[in-house]
Amino acid sequence: MFEIYDVAIIPLILGVVELFKRAGLPKKYSPFLAVILGLLFGIFYLGTSIKQGIIVGLMLGLSASGLYSGTKNMAKSDK
Template sequence: MFEIYDVAIIPLIIGAVELIKRMGLPAKYSPFAALALGLTVGLVYLDAPIKERILVGIMFGLSASGLYSGTKNIVEKGDANDS
């Protein structure tokens, strides 16, 4: 079953996507990488029925993707206002 402390997986996915991007993945594909990693983590890490693993894995990936893009937008807007 999914526990609240499993949410710590999301920053790990963000970090892994950042590493993949630095290895050459175009930034426009980073949401797909986050989704794939989230799904993989959900399938491998969780001890639950397969439907729940898939659903939680997708949630991990989408959350990581949204958190990354939201943080990126805040940083970019902050940099634009500093000029």
């Protein structure tokens, strides 16, 4: 199932989303892309059943999109 070192997938998802944004993806679609990437990692990378992969993938994608928006909000409040 999900190991503690698999949490490192979250910053990887953030990095891939950032690459897509620099390639021209509108910022409003970033959370959707993060969830989709999380689902893909959960289903294909972790090698668990489909149901477990979907649940873990959603957790990874939503965590990545929350981490992105949380850091963005912190950066805005500093200004």
